[in-house]
Amino acid sequence: MKTRHIFGPVPSRRLGRSLGVDLVPYKTCTHDCIYCQLGRTTNLTVECKEWFPLDDIIGELKDKLATRPDWITMSGSGEPTLYSRLGELIARIRSITDVPVAVLTNGSLLWQDDVQSELMDAHLVIPSLDAGDQAMFSAVNRPHPSISFDLMVDGLEAFRKRYRGHFWLEVFILGGHTALRAEAAKIAACAARIRPARIQLNTVTRPPAEDYAAPVNRGRLEEFAGLFTPRAEVIADFREVHAAPEFSATRETVLDLLRRRPCTLEDIAGGLGIHRNEAVKYVEDLLGRGLIVRVDLKGKTCFRAGSKG
Ligand code: SF4
Numbered sequence: 001m002k003t004r005h006i007f008g009p010v011p012s013r014r015l016g017r018s019l020g021v022d023l024v025p026y027k028t029c030t031h032d033c034i035y036c037q038l039g040r041t042t043n044l045t046v047e048c049k050e051w052f053p054l055d056d057i058i059g060e061l062k063d064k065l066a067t068r069p070d071w072i073t074m075s076g077s078g079e080p081t082l083y084s085r086l087g088e089l090i091a092r093i094r095s096i097t098d099v100p101v102a103v104l105t106n107g108s109l110l111w112q113d114d115v116q117s118e119l120m121d122a123h124l125v126i127p128s129l130d131a132g133d134q135a136m137f138s139a140v141n142r143p144h145p146s147i148s149f150d151l152m153v154d155g156l157e158a159f160r161k162r163y164r165g166h167f168w169l170e171v172f173i174l175g176g177h178t179a180l181r182a183e184a185a186k187i188a189a190c191a192a193r194i195r196p197a198r199i200q201l202n203t204v205t206r207p208p209a210e211d212y213a214a215p216v217n218r219g220r221l222e223e224f225a226g227l228f229t230p231r232a233e234v235i236a237d238f239r240e241v242h243a244a245p246e247f248s249a250t251r252e253t254v255l256d257l258l259r260r261r262p263c264t265l266e267d268i269a270g271g272l273g274i275h276r277n278e279a280v281k282y283v284e285d286l287l288g289r290g291l292i293v294r295v296d297l298k299g300k301t302c303f304r305a306g307s308k309g
Contacts, residue, residue, distance in 0.1 A: 005057045007076070007275030009069040011247055013235045014126075014168075014200065015102060019069035020277055021061065022076030023083035024051045030079050030108040032142040033130070035172055035213040037206040037280050038077060039301075046109065046144050048084040058092050065097055072097070074122075075104040076277055082109075087118035094121060102126065104170075108147045111155025116162055124166040127156055129194070131178065132186020140177055156194045169196035171232065173203050173221060175214030181224070188227040199232040201225055206284040207294055207301060247285075250274070254282040255309055258292050262304035 005022050012018035025043065028051065032041035061072070072093055074080040080103055083089070090101050100123035107127030109115040119125055131137040134149040143152075160167055171187055173179050178187065191199055201224060204215040218234060225232040250272070257263060257271055268279040283303055286292040291309035295302050 004060070004275055005052060006060045006064050007278045009067050010278050010281050012071070012073065015073060016070035017068075018071045018073045018102075019061075019064055019067065019099075020076055020275070021057065021072060021074050021080075021089075022275065022277070023057070023074060023080045023086070023089075024076070024078040026077040026276070028078035028082060029106070030082065030144045030147060031106050032209070033106075033172075034140055034142065034177075034208065034210040035174060035204050036209040037284075038209075038276070040209045041078075041142075043078075044144050045082065046146055048082050048109075048115070050085050051083060054085050054089055054092070057089065058096075061093065062096065065099070069099055071102050071124075072099050073102045073104060076275075079106055079108070081105050081115050081118065087121060090119075090121045100124065106141070107156050107159075108141075108143060108152050109155070110159040111151050116155075116159050119159070120163065120165075122165055124168070125159075125163060126168045126170055126200075127159075128170045128172065129153070129156065129187060129190060130172045130174075132183055132188075132190055136178060136183060136186075140172075140174060153190050153193070160194050160196065167196050168198040168200060169194060170200050170202055171228075173201055173216050173224060175203075175216050176212065179214075179216045179220060179224075181227075184224040185227050188229070192229055197230075199228045199230065200235050201232045202235045205288070206280055207287070247281075251282045251285055254279070255286060255291055255305060258286075258303055259305040259309065262295055262297060262302040264300055264302050268303075 007020040009017035009019045027041045028043040029041045030046050032044055093101055102124040103122045105127050130140050137149040201221045221234040265279050269276040292303045293306040
């Protein structure tokens with residue numbers, strides 16, 4: 001089967017209609033976050049290489065530019081800074097389109113000068129910071145053994161000083177972990193050192209890798225938002241964008257499939273010929289509307305239509 005590197009455009013909370021670029025094989029990452037919507041990391045690595053030929057990615061992207069996305073976003077099945085030719089890829093994209101380029105990264109490799117250099121031409125970089133000390137970092141992000149909390153935060157600070165594009169920070173707050181004022185305050189202190197232009201608080205809205213990765217309600221996130229400088233934004237519910245006709249049509253197709261039989265995310269993606277990250281968005285929306293439910297079948301997480309669906 002041909003590997004698909006480009007997905008969408010899919011509605012993104014922050015970036016409108018975002019065309020996703022997937023640069024590494026599924027769950028190839030420097031972290032194994034307990035909240036990861038893609039499941040557990042199967043290739044925990046810090047090896048940077050050209051995981052897929054750059055020309056293949058560009059070729060696929062050219063075909064998709066007619067969809068007129070708002071952003072081209074490096075994200076996907078793992079950590080995009082593990083792609084060794086990321087800087088060249090961004091430069092090639094900028095030579096063929098005016099659509100701005102964003103990179104969503106876990107920030108774990110930004111202490112490396114060469115990784116920083118690869119990101120210099122991106123219009124927007126959004127790293128994550130989900131913990132305020134080593135113990136919480138280990139518990140929530142379960143990083144590769146070579147990555148320490150201090151190294152990562154120093155890297156974020158160094159990159160911020162050097163990078164001239166837009167720099168925001170995403171903070172994922174988890175019930176039972178960082179949803180305590182003292183823990184959120186520690187993250188806020190680190191964020192103050194890094195000095196992002198915007199800080200965005202997020203929480204679990206999609207099925208996480210571990211059941212114990214618990215969501216936090218909006219009111220609690222709003223309380224924590226005031227601890228940050230600048231005040232953090234709580235990433236809003238995205239229902240309105242999900243009401244767009246192109247999104248709701250495919251969502252209905254996913255629901256039809258789940259009315260017929262329970263499916264895993266891979267079944268949905270494979271059955272409809274869409275990227276797994278796209279399937280995640282439809283599942284999130286259908287779960288939020290109470291139209292489908294999550295079930296465990298033979299140890300696999302599946303989804304099926306619920307009584308309202
Ligand atoms: S949430 Fe992002 S950084 Fe964490 S394991 Fe998943 S892909 Fe990696």
